[in-house]
Amino acid sequence: MSAVVVDGLSMTYRVPVREAGLKAAFRSLVHRRYREVEAVRDLSFEVPAGEVVGLLGPNGAGKTTAMKLMSGLLHPTAGSVEVLGFTPWQRRTPFLKQIALVRGSQPTGGAQELTVLDSLQYQRVLYDLPEAGYHAGLDELAELLELGPLLHRQLRALSLGEKMRAGLALSLLYRPKVLFLDEPTLGLDVSAAAAIRRFLAAYATQTGATIVLTSHYMADVESLCRRLILVDHGRVQYDGPREELAARLSPYKLLRISAPAAVKEDFDGVAEVVATSGVSWDLRVPRDDVASVTSRLLTSLDVVDLAVEEPSLETVLDRAYREGV
Numbered sequence: 328m329s330a331v332v333v334d335g336l337s338m339t340y341r342v343p344v345r346e347a348g349l350k351a352a353f354r355s356l357v358h359r360r361y362r363e364v365e366a367v368r369d370l371s372f373e374v375p376a377g378e379v380v381g382l383l384g385p386n387g388a389g390k391t392t393a394m395k396l397m398s399g400l401l402h403p404t405a406g407s408v409e410v411l412g413f414t415p416w417q418r419r420t421p422f423l424k425q426i427a428l429v430r431g432s433q434p435t436g437g438a439q440e441l442t443v444l445d446s447l448q449y450q451r452v453l454y455d456l457p458e459a460g461y462h463a464g465l466d467e468l469a470e471l472l473e474l475g476p477l478l479h480r481q482l483r484a485l486s487l488g489e490k491m492r493a494g495l496a497l498s499l500l501y502r503p504k505v506l507f508l509d510e511p512t513l514g515l516d517v518s519a520a521a522a523i524r525r526f527l528a529a530y531a532t533q534t535g536a537t538i539v540l541t542s543h544y545m546a547d548v549e550s551l552c553r554r555l556i557l558v559d560h561g562r563v564q565y566d567g568p569r570e571e572l573a574a575r576l577s578p579y580k581l582l583r584i585s586a587p588a589a590v591k592e593d594f595d596g597v598a599e600v601v602a603t604s605g606v607s608w609d610l611r612v613p614r615d616d617v618a619s620v621t622s623r624l625l626t627s628l629d630v631v632d633l634a635v636e637e638p639s640l641e642t643v644l645d646r647a648y649r650e651g652v
């Protein structure tokens with residue numbers, strides 16, 4: 328069963344335009360002109376219950392707009408969305424109780440003067456959580472997100488990484504079945520980002536939640552999403568397994584061998600040498616030839632180590648963004 332069904336979704340913003348200068352400012356009071364920005368165009372995809380999918384694309388591709396539409400913050404210009412059978416922008420209570428949108432740019436909503444614990448208690452009242460379930464959930468989240476030292480601090484006094492941990496606890500306290508994560512590691516240092524990734528991976532496995540994630544950090548995508556949906560100019564450019572995108576965009580693999588006695592001429596007519604340092608050689612090999620090239624090298628050279636690598640996701644996406652899929 329699909330938890331999220333997006334069908335022919337489009338969203339056009341109407342943005343007021345004004346030329347520079349005082350005269351233009353007055354003129355715009357009488358005659359306001361608008362221009363249209365098509366943020367999302369005819370987007371369609373489905374996410375089965377329990378899947379973690381990465382919604383990727385370059386800046387301005389329409390990801391955040393799509394996330395806002397799927398979580399009911401915006402009403403689309405055209406098309407439909409169903410999340411757990413609900414139309415998000417109707418914002419019905421049973422829908423709101425089963426989804427969460429977490430944004431790295433605004434990890435914690437609500438009153439920033441409240442302490443983390445007060446905010447969690449407020450969330451309990453808002454979502455009508457039974458006392459026992461609340462305490463069990465809170466203990467679990469507090470442990471996983473290391474919230475102990477933060478509970479009695481005001482939200483506004485937290486660092487970015489601490490805010491994200493608190494924001495996740497606030498959003499996950501009521502155990503949403505569908506989680507929209509918009510750049511959850513934005514601006515975090517390497518270990519804070521890694522901690523969030525570890526937590527999300529564990530949360531997804533433990534709860535079987537459906538997760539739609541946007542991120543510009545490849546580590547997030549690689550550790551969490553097997554399926555990628557690539558959008559550009561508001562349209563789906565690719566929807567499928569992560570590895571297949573690499574195979575489609577890069578017809579080569581990298582063969583890394585360590586052969587102390589090898590010289591450059593040994594590779595003539597066998598594989599293209601792209602880098603070498605000491606006894607180690609990086610070879611670019613067409614995907615279909617990897618097996619034959621490997622066995623040729625193993626017979627002709629004294630190979631002490633060998634590894635076959637996919638091009639990095641960063642390289643693959645850079646190519647997809649620049650040249651299309």
Ligand SMILES: Nc1ncnc2c1ncn2[C@@H]1O[C@H](COP(=O)(O)OP(=O)(O)OP(=O)(O)O)[C@@H](O)[C@H]1O
Nearest residue numbers: 340342364366384385386387388389390391392393
């Ligand atoms: N509230 C708004 N009013 C007008 N235009 C908007 C609004 N929000 C977004 N846009 C425009 O819609 C397009 C898509 O923006 P969106 O934020 O959805 O992209 P994104 O893929 O999330 O980008 P990024 O990776 O930079 O966060 C952009 O051209 C953006 O300028």
